Amino acid sequence: MPQPQHRAAGHRSRRHRARSRPAHQRRPSRRARIGRTVLILTAVLVLCGGAAAWYLYREIDSIGSSSALGADAPKSKDGSTNILLIGLDTRKDQDGDELPSDVLKKLHAGSSEIGGYNANTLILLHVPADGGKAKGFSIPRDDLVDIPGHGKDKIKKAYGLAKAAEEERLSGQGVTDRKELEYAGREAGRQSQIRTVRDFLGVPVDHFAEVSLAGFYRLADALDGVEVCLNKPVKDRYSGADFPAGRQKLNGQEALAFVRQRHGLERGDLDRTRRQQAFLASALHQVNSLGTLTNPARLLDLKNVVKDNVVLDKGWGVFSFVEQAKNLTGGKVEFTTLPVERFGRHHGEDVNIVDRDLVRRRVQEQTAPSGAKSSKSARDTGPSDAPSSGSDSADPKVSGGGVPCVD
Numbered sequence: 291m292p293q294p295q296h297r298a299a300g301h302r303s304r305r306h307r308a309r310s311r312p313a314h315q316r317r318p319s320r321r322a323r324i325g326r327t328v329l330i331l332t333a334v335l336v337l338c339g340g341a342a343a344w345y346l347y348r349e350i351d352s353i354g355s356s357s358a359l360g361a362d363a364p365k366s367k368d369g370s371t372n373i374l375l376i377g378l379d380t381r382k383d384q385d386g387d388e389l390p391s392d393v394l395k396k397l398h399a400g401s402s403e404i405g406g407y408n409a410n411t412l413i414l415l416h417v418p419a420d421g422g423k424a425k426g427f428s429i430p431r432d433d434l435v436d437i438p439g440h441g442k443d444k445i446k447k448a449y450g451l452a453k454a455a456e457e458e459r460l461s462g463q464g465v466t467d468r469k470e471l472e473y474a475g476r477e478a479g480r481q482s483q484i485r486t487v488r489d490f491l492g493v494p495v496d497h498f499a500e501v502s503l504a505g506f507y508r509l510a511d512a513l514d515g516v517e518v519c520l521n522k523p524v525k526d527r528y529s530g531a532d533f534p535a536g537r538q539k540l541n542g543q544e545a546l547a548f549v550r551q552r553h554g555l556e557r558g559d560l561d562r563t564r565r566q567q568a569f570l571a572s573a574l575h576q577v578n579s580l581g582t583l584t585n586p587a588r589l590l591d592l593k594n595v596v597k598d599n600v601v602l603d604k605g606w607g608v609f610s611f612v613e614q615a616k617n618l619t620g621g622k623v624e625f626t627t628l629p630v631e632r633f634g635r636h637h638g639e640d641v642n643i644v645d646r647d648l649v650r651r652r653v654q655e656q657t658a659p660s661g662a663k664s665s666k667s668a669r670d671t672g673p674s675d676a677p678s679s680g681s682d683s684a685d686p687k688v689s690g691g692g693v694p695c696v697d
Contacts, residue, residue, distance in 0.1 A: 356500075358480035359603040364494040368659050369419030374487055374498040376480075377411025377566070378449065381503060384598070386472035389504055407450035407476075409483050411549075411566055413625070414491060416657045425656050426570070426625035427491070428563045433630070434641040435490045438482065444641055445486060452482030480601070492650040493657060497606045503546065505599025511542035512591040516573050518548055519695035526551045537693055545569065560627060561697055567625035568696045574623060575693070628652065 366372055381389055388394075412429040431446035440451045456478035457471045465471060480500065488495050501509065510516050519537045526532075531551040533544070540548055549569050555561035628649050630642040 356477060356480055356498075356601050356603055358477050359484060359495070359498060360481070363484075364488070366494050366496055370657065370659075371417045371419075371496045372494055372657070373415040373417070374484060374495045375411065375413040375415060375570075376409050376449075376483060376498060376500040377506065378500055378502045379408045379410040379446075380406070383502075383504070384472075384476075384601070385469050407453050407479055408446040409449045410446055412445065412483075412487060413566070413570070414487065414493070414495070414653070415623075416493075418657075419659075422622070424623040426567060426623060427653055427656075428567055428625060428627045429487065429490070430559060430563060430627065430630055430642050432559060432640065432642045433490075433628075433644045434634070434636055435486060435644070435646070437486050438489070442636065444636075444639070445490065448486040449479035449483040453479035476601075490646065490649070491653045493653055497603055500601040502599060505595065506549070507542040507546050508595045508599055509542075510540070510545040510573075512595045513573060513576055515539045515541045516545055516569060516576055517693050518545075518569060518572055519693050521695050521697050524551065524554060526554045528553045537695075555697060560630070563627050564696045567627075568694045571623065571625060572693045 381394060383389060408431070410431050412431065414427045414429070416425040416427070418424070429445060431444065433445045434442055435445045437443050437445070437448045437451060439455070440448070443451070453475035457475040460471055460474055465474075480498070484495050484498055517537060517539045520533055520535050523534045524531050526547075529551040530543075530547040533540075533548070549562070549566045551565065552558045552562040629644070629652065631645050631648075632643045634641055634643045
C-alpha cells in the first residue's frame with residue numbers, strides 16, 4: 291500500500307512543478323498555436339508557388355526548336371545582342387495543318403489558303419552590352435531587296451520562296467511525308483529570311499523568334515490583353531479593327547486586328563508598322579508591370595502558348611536573356627522604321643524602293659558601341675545622308691516604358 295501513496299505523492303509533485311514553471315516556459319495558447327500553423331502553411335505555399343514559377347521559368351527558358359540560325363552564323367562581337375523578330379503570315383499550324391474554323395474566324399484573316407508564308411513583320415531588336423536603351427528597327431515588308439537564290443523581290447517573300455524551293459527539291463528526291471516536308475521547308479524559309487535581313491542591314495543576327503498569326507493571338511490572350519492607345523477612332527472591315535480613340539485594353543482577337551490594319555491609314559503599311567511597334571512596346575511594359583515572369587499562373591499560360599506557337603533558335607535561353615536585359619521589360623527600348631526612298635512597281639506588284647547603303651548606315655550607326663557612335667556620326671554626315679521625302683524623317687520614334695499613342 292505505501293507504494294501507491296508514494297506514486298500519488300510523486301504525481302502531485304510533478305503537477306505542482308508543472309504549475310510552477312516560469313511564464314516564458316509555459317506552453318503557447320491554442321490561438322498562438324493556430325497562428326503559428328497558419329504562418330508555416332503560408333510559408334510552404336509561398337515556397338511551392340516559387341518552386342512552380344521557377345520550374346515553369348526554366349521550362350520556357352529551354353524552349354528551342356530551330357537550327358536555322360546556323361552554328362557558323364556571324365555573331366555580334368562587342369557583347370551586344372541582335373534579335374530578329376519574325377511575324378509569319380500563315381493560317382496554318384507548325385505541322386502545316388489548317389487551323390480550326392473557330393480560330394480562323396477569330397483571326398478575321400480569311401481562309402488557310404491566304405497569306406502563304408510571308409514574313410509580314412520583321413523587327414531587328416538591338417540590345418547593347420552596356421545596358422543602354424535597346425533599339426528596335428522595323429523593316430517594311432515590301433522593301434525591294436536581294437534575296438539569295440531568288441534575285442530581287444519583296445523582303446517578306448524570302449521565307450516562302452525558300453520554303454517552296456526546298457519542298458520541291460525534297461519531293462524530287464522521293465520524300466512524301468507531309469510533316470517532314472513542312473518542317474524542312476520552314477527551316478529553309480527561316481534560313482533564307484535571316485540571311486536576307488542580315489545581308490540587307492549589314493549586321494549579325496544573334497537570335498531569332500518566329501510567331502504566326504494564331505500564336506500572336508494566343509500570346510495576347512495569355513497576357514490577359516494588352517493596352518494600346520489610338521490618336522483617333524478607326525473602323526476597317528478587312529482587318530476587323532473597330533476601336534474608339536484613346537487608351538483601351540484589347541484581347542487577342544482585337545489585338546490582331548489592331549496590328550493588321552492598313553486600309554484606312556494615311557500611310558498604309560508604314561502606319562501598320564508603327565502599330566506593331568506600339569503594341570510590342572506596350573506588351574513589354576506590361577510583362578514588367580504585371581510581374582508576369584514571377585506569376586506561376588501567367589507563366590503556365592505563357593508556356594503553353596510558346597511551346598505550340600513560337601519558334602526560337604536552339605540554345606537561346608529566353609528568360610535568362612530578359613534577366614540580363616531589363617531594358618526590354620523596363621521600358622528602355624525605342625522603335626523606329628527604316629527609311630523608304632519612294633514607292634515603285636516590280637513584276638506587277640507595288641514595292642518600296644530603298645537605298646541599301648543609307649539603311650545600313652542608319653542601323654550600324656545606332657548599333658555601334660557607345661565610344662564609336664560620335665565618330666561614326668561625324669564621318670557619315672553629308673548631303674548623301676539627307677533623308678528624302680519618302681524616308682523616316684517625319685516618322686517619330688515609338689518609345690517603350692508605357693502605352694504610346696499612334697494613328
